[in-house]
Amino acid sequence: MRAVTFQGAGQVRVDDVGEPELTTADEAIVRVEASGVCGSDLHIYHGRVAIEQGFTLGHEYVGTVTAVGEGVSRVAEGDRVLGTYCTACGECFFCERRDFHKCDNGRVFGHGATLGSLQGAQAELLLVPNADLTLREVPDGISDEVALFAGDVMGTGYHAVIETGVGPGSSVAVLGLGPVGLCAVQVALAEGATKVIAVDTVDARLELARSLGAEPVHLTEEDPRAAVKAATEKRGVDVTVDAVGHPDALDLACRLTRKAGTVSVTGVYAERLELHMGIVWIKALTLKTGHANVIKHVDPVLERLASGALDPSSLVTHHMKLDDAAEAYEVYDRREALKIVLRP
Ligand SMILES: [Zn+2]
Ligand SMILES: [Zn+2]
Numbered sequence: 001m002r003a004v005t006f007q008g009a010g011q012v013r014v015d016d017v018g019e020p021e022l023t024t025a026d027e028a029i030v031r032v033e034a035s036g037v038c039g040s041d042l043h044i045y046h047g048r049v050a051i052e053q054g055f056t057l058g059h060e061y062v063g064t065v066t067a068v069g070e071g072v073s074r075v076a077e078g079d080r081v082l083g084t085y086c087t088a089c090g091e092c093f094f095c096e097r098r099d100f101h102k103c104d105n106g107r108v109f110g111h112g113a114t115l116g117s118l119q120g121a122q123a124e125l126l127l128v129p130n131a132d133l134t135l136r137e138v139p140d141g142i143s144d145e146v147a148l149f150a151g152d153v154m155g156t157g158y159h160a161v162i163e164t165g166v167g168p169g170s171s172v173a174v175l176g177l178g179p180v181g182l183c184a185v186q187v188a189l190a191e192g193a194t195k196v197i198a199v200d201t202v203d204a205r206l207e208l209a210r211s212l213g214a215e216p217v218h219l220t221e222e223d224p225r226a227a228v229k230a231a232t233e234k235r236g237v238d239v240t241v242d243a244v245g246h247p248d249a250l251d252l253a254c255r256l257t258r259k260a261g262t263v264s265v266t267g268v269y270a271e272r273l274e275l276h277m278g279i280v281w282i283k284a285l286t287l288k289t290g291h292a293n294v295i296k297h298v299d300p301v302l303e304r305l306a307s308g309a310l311d312p313s314s315l316v317t318h319h320m321k322l323d324d325a326a327e328a329y330e331v332y333d334r335r336e337a338l339k340i341v342l343r344p
Contacts, residue, residue: 002344003056003123004325006112009047012057012329014322020119020127025071028131030081034144035121035322036060037332037340038152039178044111045329051112058122058342059085059109060152062144065135066125074132081135082302083128084294085109085152087118090133100133100295122325124344136298139306145319145341149183149312150301153339155294157183157243158301158310160266161191163288164239168192171237173228173256174214177205179315179339180266181243185214188239190309195231199224199252205338208314228256239264247273254279265289315339 003017020029035058043049044057062082065075075081088095088103095103107116107129119127128134138147149155157180166172170193174184177200188196189212198209199217206216217227228237236258242249245267253263254276263285280287294301304310318340320328328340 001124002322004058004120004322004342005054005056006044006051007053010045010333012045012326014325015054017056017123020125022067022069022127024129025069026130026132027069028065028072028075028128028135029067030061030063030083030126030128030135031066032061032063032121032123032126033343034062034148035123035342036148036152037122037328037337037342039180041110041329042332045333049111050114055110055112056120056123057110058120059111060148061109061121061126062138062148063126068131072131075135075137080138082138082147083121083126083135083151084155084298086294087116087129087134088295090130098296099293101291101293122322122342124322133295136302139302142302142305143313145316146305146311146313147302148341149315150298150305151294153179153315154183154187154305154310154312155297155301156180156266156292157185158187158297159292159294160184160241160243160264161187161239162297164262164264166191166193166239169194170239171195171197171232173197173199173224173237173240173253174209175199175240175242175249175253176244176267177202177209178243179312181241182208182212182315182338183310183312184241184243184266185209185212186310186312188241189213190304195237197224197227197231197237211314224252225255232258235259236261238262242267245269247275251276254283254285257283257285260284262286262288266292312339316341319343
């Protein structure tokens with residue numbers, strides 16, 4: 001079968017690789033009909049996240065189940081399914097607390113040996129461990145490209161907002177309008193937030209945020225702090241989502257958030273950084289951090305996609321063939337696309 005494999009920094013190619021086979025009773029095999037190219041694929045592409053040469057990339061997928069192990073009960077052969085970007089065991093200390101994103105035995109598709117040696121979804125077939133926890137049937141009426149947001153990007157935007165208690169009347173600032181930031185904007189509005197201030201430097205992304213119902217603010221040509229003050233009787237927003245992952249964004253997030261508010265850090269941090277703890281402490285801010293718990297959230301996210309309360313279809317900017325994956329990565333690397341959907 002064909003699969004998109006990592007060949008070295010800046011190099012992917014479509015290879016013929018062996019077809020997956022069921023090895024344990026909890027697994028399923030999915031014929032992938034659509035897969036996404038994601039910002040985390042780009043980290044691998046750039047060589048910042050090391051994986052083995054020849055490893056198959058991709059962790060966002062929708063397809064049809066072609067085989068299940070005898071222990072799988074939630075999905076069956078022939079079902080149209082989507083899956084989460086990671087797996088969890090369902091049995092460890094963390095899974096028992098539904099902190100599936102911190103599972104001791106969790107694995108991530110398409111991220112090489114360090115994250116569990118799980119071959120990726122940018123392929124014709126995908127082996128899915130613990131299918132009862134990882135896969136869901138796609139509700140009728142949802143397109144492939146909308147459904148594949150549930151297992152990663154929208155799940156992450158949902159987590160970033162919902163875990164902070166955003167509800168009717170809330171005010172929210174979202175820093176960084178990549179796909180996750182734009183999904184966070186949608187979730188905040190869908191949950192009833194009345195002020196959503198969306199900050200970025202790219203005009204097209206600001207315009208998209210405006211079309212979703214947010215107030216767009218250009219990071220450098222305008223003044224986000226003044227905009228937040230004007231929108232909140234000078235208090236600051238209840239919640240700021242940092243969907244950037246840069247010390248400057250985190251600093252701004254702490255300044256935009258009101259006293260006793262919450263900063264939701266969904267942008268990725270791996271290094272030490274300087275944080276003005278005086279601001280965090282004096283304002284009594286809560287910091288929420290880490291990967292999104294997409295397995296916990298996948299059902300409510302799917303419900304909202306099915307009802308149309310959330311609709312990420314405007315974020316899909318490119319449809320390409322799996323065979324054109326090398327070009328897709330180049331396009332994504334040039335930041336010309338928000339979300340690319342690949343089809344075999
Ligand atoms: Zn992703
Ligand atoms: Zn676990």
